[in-house]
């Protein structure tokens with residue numbers, strides 16, 4: 360019984376975050392993926408902007424027509440839907456730390472890599488990238504590298520980004536490293552704790568199988 364739609368792009372680093380969360384929650388069979396072509400600028404059309412004012416993917420569409428965008432908001436919704444949150448924390452302390460580290464992963468790494476992509480590389484192409492500032496993009500790439508060093512220091516002292524258990528914060532850092540990998544932005548050589556953690560993350564079925572064969576056929 361499919362009751363939800365996810366508007367996304369199978370290979371996208373932000374969509375990957377929701378795909379990983381869905382798999383971790385064993386909820387993939389409850390959603391139908393609706394592909395959106397970023398290279399054609401489908402996410403900037405009036406029809407799409409009516410779903411998400413920010414013009415980004417992913418967007419969750421509920422059966423009653425409600426749209427939820429932002430990976431953190433979607434993950435929180437999915438995680439609490441079954442009454443057994445496993446990704447966003449159960450105690451006030453866990454929730455606070457996971458929220459903080461997720462936001463930090465976005466601010467210090469994932470979003471910085473995204474800005475580098477949109478400003479200092481051809482990005483989604485001239486029809487979609489209407490304004491580019493290369494200097495700003497390169498500055499953000501360096502910020503992302505500093506962020507990787509920060510997460511490396513964190514992962515030297517604890518097994519997961521927000522503490523002792525896998526959470527939404529790990530998924531956000533994974534998204535950043537997926538994006539960095541697409542752009543050949545390698546983590547600084549000394550980040551061996553981050554590297555070892557990422558190897559472990561890539562062995563998780565939710566991460567490994569986030570793009571299916573049928574996604575690849577339509578990508």
Ligand SMILES: N[C@@H](CCC(=O)N[C@@H](CS)C(=O)NCC(=O)O)C(=O)O
Pocket residue numbers: 371372373374397402414415416417428429430431473483
């Ligand atoms: N803050 C948003 C960011 C989403 C985002 O940037 N998604 C990418 C897809 S990988 C996108 O839609 N990029 C298109 C663009 O910015 O033009 C979230 O967490 O969902």
